Amino acid sequence: MPGRLRRKFTDDEKRAIIDGAAQKGVNAILREHGLSYSVYSRWKEKFQPEVMKExxxxxxxxxxxRVLTAxxxxxxxxxxxxxxxxxxKTEKLVEQASRFHP
Known part of the structure; x- marks a missing residue:
């Protein structure tokens, strides 16, 4: 969109938005800050790679x-x-043995 200013977020603000998404929900926090999901995803990958890996x-x-339980x-x-x-089989053997050895 022409005329729209591009906002800049500090790293701390980005982390706060990521943390807020975990608390309030991703969609709510993205609407609140006017961000797209792709921007959020990039930030999350950058600032929380170990969390995502975990x-x-x-x-x-x-x-x-689940597989092992099944x-x-x-x-x-x-x-x-x-x-x-x-x-x-044991019961049958006992039964047969009792017939031959009363």
Whole structure:
């Protein structure tokens, strides 16, 4: 837009806006300051790279936990079925042995 002045934010102001987005919500803080999401994203990447990396790592960890939990449940079912089969076979053997050795 012609005639519109470009605002400059200090690094502290940018950090405050990023922190405010975490508290008030991104859309609300962007409207309040008249910023686009792309500007916010750039600032966030610049000022909080370790936070974003940590969030990504936590997300991946949660995914791995879900996969391992599902695998654990599947294995528990297999073990339960095997234990049941062993119990049934043991009972049949005891029953057969009692027929031959009264």
């Amino acid at each position: 969030q990504h790592a936590q997300f991946r960890l949660q995914q791995q936990v 695998e654990n449940e599947r294995l528990k079912k297999i073990i339960a079925n095997q234990a049941l089969e062993i119990q049934i």
